[in-house]
Amino acid sequence: MNETFKLERTSAPLAAEESGESMRHVHRPVPHDSGAKHVQGIAQYIDDIREPDGTLHIAIGQSPKARGRIVSLDLAIVRSQPGVVAVLTASDIPGKNDVSPSFGDDPLFAHAEVSFLGQALFAVVATTRDAARRAVRHAVVEIAEEAPSITVEDALPRDETVLPDYAFGRGDAEAAITQATYRLAGKFRVGGQEHFYLEGQVALAVPGEDGDIHVYSSTQHPTEVQHVVARVLDLPDAYVVCETRRMGGGFGGKESQATQWAVTAALAARVTGRACKLRLDRDDDFVLTGKRHDFRCDWQVGFDDEGRIEGYAVDLLARCGYSADLSGGVVDRAMFHADNAYWMPAARIASKRLKTNTVSNTAFRGFGGPQGMLAIEHVMDQIAWAMGRDPLDVRYANFYAPGRNFTPFGMEVEETDTLVDLVRRLEETSAYRARREEIAVFNASSPILKRGIALTPVKFGISFTLTHLNQAGALVHVYQDGSVHLNHGGTEMGQGLHIKVAQVVAEEFGITMERVRITATSTAKVPNTSPTAASSGSDLNGMAARIAAGAIKRRMAAYAASLYGVAEDEIEFRDDRVFVGNESLSFTELAKKCVLGRVPLSEAGHYQTPKITWNRETATGRPFFYFAYGAACSEVIVDTLTGENRLLRADILHDVGRSLNPAIDIGQIEGGFVQGMGWLTTEELVFASDGRLLTHAPSTYKIPVASDVPADFRVALYPNSNREETVYRSKAVGEPPLMLANSVFCALCDAVHSVDPAKPVPLDAPATPEAILRACEALRGRSMG
Template identity: 50%
Template sequence: MRKLIDSLSLEQSSHALSSTGQPSGRVHTSQKHESAIRQVQGSANYVDDITEPQGTLYAAIGLSQCARGKITAIDLSAVRASEGVIDVVTIDDVPGHKDIGPVFKGDPLLANGEIKFYGQPVFAVLATSVFAARQAALKGQVTVDGETAILSAQEAHQHSAFVRPSHRFGQGNPDTILQHAENTVSGALDIGGQEHMYLEGQVSLAVPCEENRMNIYTSSQHPSEVQKLVAEVLDVRLHHVMVDMRRMGGGFGGKETQAAQWACIAALLAHRNQRAVKLRLPRFVDMHVTGKRHPFSNAFDVAFDDKGKIMATRMEVNGICGHSPDLSDAIVDRAMFHVDNGYFLGDSDIVGHRLQTNMVSHTAYRGFGGPQGMIMAEAIMDKIARHAGIDPLLVRKRNLYGASTGTKTPYGMEVEHNLLPEMIDALERKANYWQRREDTAKFNRNSPIVKKGLALTPVKFGISFTAKHLNQAGALVHIYTDGSIQVNHGGTEMGQGLHTKIGQIAANEFGIDLSMIEVTSTRTDKVPNTSPTAASSGTDLNGKAVQNACITLKKRLAACFAKKLGQDESAEQVTFENGHVVLGDEKITFPDLIQAAYFERVSLSTSGFYQTPKLAYNRDTGEGRPFFYFAYGVSMSEVSIDTLTGEYTVDRVDIIHDVGNSLNPAIDIGQIEGAFIQGMGWLTTEDLKWNESGKLISENMATYKIPAIGDTPAVFNVELYGKENAEDSIYHSKAVGEPPFMLAISVWCALKDAIASLSYYAIDPQLDTPATPERVLNAINEMQKHAVTSPTDLVAELNKSSEA
């Protein structure tokens, strides 16, 4: 933790000059989150904190009580008669579009003649209080002619139930190699989903305005999509809907598409009654009606040589999508793109299925399918290592992309600027892998009950939306006559520090103090047609758009200053630094130049735009470049398992992560730590459970366990790699939102390593995720059935391997 504490030693004040005489708040320095003080004080406004207009009414939703069937009758008389009820709506009351599917159809605003999952919204109630609305919503009678629900991957395949067509890509002829190879292994892994568990639940406030206009305040990662869907539901033009989003109390992908439904329902009720309407889901309802991280059921076959080097790979990934497509097509694609992680898979065949089940429609979640694919690469490495009797780290290093293996992914993208070999070597030395491997082996030989495990795993994560058109961003920058600047952009702040970094970028461009920059709430009437804040691209896209707007304004100001000095031809030599604008020996304070430019009628406002270059993926051929660049990371985890109970602790974690030339080291380290712990929760404790009727039964904090402070590793070392991005990203930084999530795979591999010690590392245990203590204990019991009676001298073998 020492490195984290050191990194958080921020400048004493964001309003003062630094010791170098430069304005504080510039890029590549640690700055506190722009809302940090307000958040600690409780004065940071979220949607539920907005002062409500006079006469605001409150909405609630009525849910189905079965997983599948045709609706034969809906009796809402008791709902309408309930105290305080003003209005009740069903799908038949929608004046415009009834389906709000974000990409493909399949998501009715309210149930439309059939029930698709247990807990599906069927009707909405409007009342004078939150309590009255929620009580009334319990009184609806929905009669359903029930049908057998599809609730598993196996059942979906049996019924050929898919939300979208399957996709396939690969290289070479893996089937022939697998058929004739001397060394092959096969495996399968069920990978659990994950509840987003954002601190702020789904909430929207709709305020009707004159002439069918509507203002929406919503906790959404995608304001432009909310604008579009509200307009379509109300049957009005988009320019009649304004969406405002100041900050979210967490999103993690759960508010990329699935915040829109609640905004649309609030807007529908507000439109009908010409009163402001707030709809906030209670946690219990939120967990039932919103999608999760996709569970996956995957399998692989791999051929390799005697040194553990892969020759061919065949992989099948099955995304369990729920009842509708939502974003599943792209999510399963990204899982397929990441089944290689950092390894060359030889000749390959990768197929991905999008399975339809009668569950809530699963959706985006940090990593967007990447984690569910990437874990398969690490499962393969462990399987090969146990089969070949080689340390897993050596197997991993021997299969990294490079000259001795290959540099082209299964989907045909060249892996350039690969940092993994040097980053693995660095962590291997700094965290003392081989000595600790030897110490762990000795401990396990002498400890009959507690077993330790150790694993070092890499991350290679592609940065860009896989839907090419989303890789664009806009910005709007105003300079006021006192020299202060207001910035608006299309990204949304969900606690990740996006607005802080955007402010730093603007301050850096103009060479002024960060206190002179105000980043305003995200609004669709300022920057239109924005992409969601997702795919780790918030700073990459919006930062470049803001920079481009600033460059335009700087050119205008430079020309004005040069003209003022009678040196028109020298405008390109003007610089902005230390609160001044400089040309040769002449300089003027930034506010004074702004005053002068105003009187010279120079425009002090402009928009900026950016589109990510180099992207070209042909889905028909399964080849191309879906990513602008890769972000890398390496993590090493040590765990201890009680073999009598299956309980375990994560004792130590060491991480080196690549964020390029960091814009804000403190924020980046915070993102890495948070992502790791969230990833650890996905792989260990967060266990989604549905009963035989298709009802979610892990529906509250008592039945669904996210990591607590006590689950944090006692030793937790995080270090930024500090090598600038070779691609032309914003100041050569790299994305940090999603990539570190997958560093937590090292915890799962360490748990398997500890269990494997019971067979003296000869057998790779089957450990589906999440690896709860129950699953760990089952794996231990299964391993003990196959205990090796004549162990080899593991330490000698490891020393021999490390020398090799």
């Protein structure tokens, strides 16, 4: 196909009062602070840190069975191997054998029974990584094997869960469905996803004086690493420092699951008295770390002649793995987003968190929201096909609107106008209606190749659903030469958090970006931080930094006012200078004067998100500060004889409020969309019946590559200002764009549907070529076995 690659990065014009023209740094496309280093390959990650002399290396000894009782573990030969310095087991742990984030159900090393194939049994500490990896193979392990639960269907009869069932809703959904004019029901499966970060799990632990330990970890949650290291080593938290300068990607996979490897390195350092490093091999990383939760969604819906939902009931059956990990919050968020953008007069949203003998699933970009959201988009398509209507018209009929704007958990959707206007704009700019007609003509004359199109919305709640996590701290110092030291609790994983927070600080002081020094996230500087997750990094840390900088600025202004005998409101900070009445001095000059005047130029800022109230027991309150909105229109082509397919064009309009950095935000939208497309089209996790992960490497697990990006890719920012008082009225951007890729899955279903428009499409996610071919053959009345 001779196509011209067309990538449009546009931002719709803002009204004059919203354009931020008076801003010098915020609302500007400032380059990523590490961008040049990324391109040159000189950005320093954990594995690039110069190793202290005598650093030891660690390899993990894994369980050969998925479920059973440990009969014996003979490590004598392991200990005798060349280069081996120590072999660690549960008996070497001075504190608690627990690396779980909350529930005490995740041992560092299994000690009585094993719960998934590959589970850590012991660790070898050796002089080289190769020696450690060779030594682990000599363990003699005897396990009294039991039949494992691998799938949702395995776990359901056993009624094994990692957490109790949970449900909420409104009205009598079952009665509303029964009384509705039309009814549909089905089962829809949503697959999991491997994080496939470029930098794998890695940690370096360096012992210090008096039991202190310094851990360099590729983690999204340094405070949790600090806390769990202290728990396992039986130390006060203050004895442990966790530091993270940057990660080579995280996507949620390093929120809770970086901890085990940091703790293992710390334990090895404690036992040996030497620096110890653990870097997982990519295959081991696949086996030993959790994925996005896969779901089976059992749904029922009742609707009227217009396709409007009158009752909706869904059971979200999540495969959680062997321990709770973050499944509480992940599955709750799937429930919170089971409505997506649609009003449901009566609804029952229920869930089961099923225990299986697989590695514990964990956070992944969207944190359960994508699974709940995709299920209702699937239902919208089912309604449209049953009614013979355009799926977009069915979506319009069900959108939240004034008077019908409360979610199934009782929170008011305040920006119904934003949602509808955004979708209508995209419908127009993407020429959806004209293209729909063109596609119908094409499909009528093309028996093999079929095209499809879909336009789907996104409404995503922003905040941690665990209320106490909605807080952040930042530490700002102004030195006497006018340079500024910035530290905050957020972590940088390529998403541009550090540069956004630096822009906020530079804007507050009216100084150039070059004056602001971004430093590594450290628990020694900002304590008790929340993970960088839930799309809240800029909201929380940006505001904390602004509070800290603002406090210093006010002290500087007060001192300048006293020196020059003017009112404080006559002082202005801008262009690297401070204007005092009719005079001005450089920012550096004022900093020096403040030091001489004994004015404190250091501040720890703290921010807590307002308005958040959620009582899980009564299912009442407001779990989200606000909603971010977006929509995508995707067009695909499918070969119905092979299942091969291609995304031809994607149009995206996304709401980020008043963007702190449009270039960074558009990059996040593009990346999130493509990652979501991979989840829904090519990335398939396959476990054998014995619990072995068969898709454990790039050779068997297919993430999207450059050639999968559509040749025609149009991304625009919706002109908007956050109605809530966020940092410079911006909105979060990390997670919501991933769910824009729902449009790709729905477009593929639309293309397959044209094989026989009289039948629903039997297609689950991911829509791999094999799955698409099976669906096409089913519509033709043929079985592939």
